Amino acid sequence: MEKIIKINTPFITLGQMLKEEAIIGSGGQAKWFLRENIVLVNSEHDDRRGRKLYPDDVIEVPGEGVFKIAAKNS
Numbered sequence: 001m002e003k004i005i006k007i008n009t010p011f012i013t014l015g016q017m018l019k020e021e022a023i024i025g026s027g028g029q030a031k032w033f034l035r036e037n038i039v040l041v042n043s044e045h046d047d048r049r050g051r052k053l054y055p056d057d058v059i060e061v062p063g064e065g066v067f068k069i070a071a072k073n074s
Helices: 014-020 029-036
Strands: 002-007 058-061 065-071
Touching: 014 029, 014 058
Parallel strands: 002 065
Antiparallel strands: 058 065
8 A cells, every 4th residue: 555645845855755754764864775775766776865756756665665756736
């Protein structure tokens, strides 16, 4: 089951999403987390904490679940 993450900006970065979902404790941990774990964005491995996530992007985080980005007004 996907968890919907609603954003009110055009995009959110992968590092911000990990922090907001309490997968990491601080933005500084994003680089380490992404180096140590395979995170999939739209079914492709991505380890860039600055990766921009837009509405309809799907992020799979091992041990945490599947997340889908949605616009706040949808």
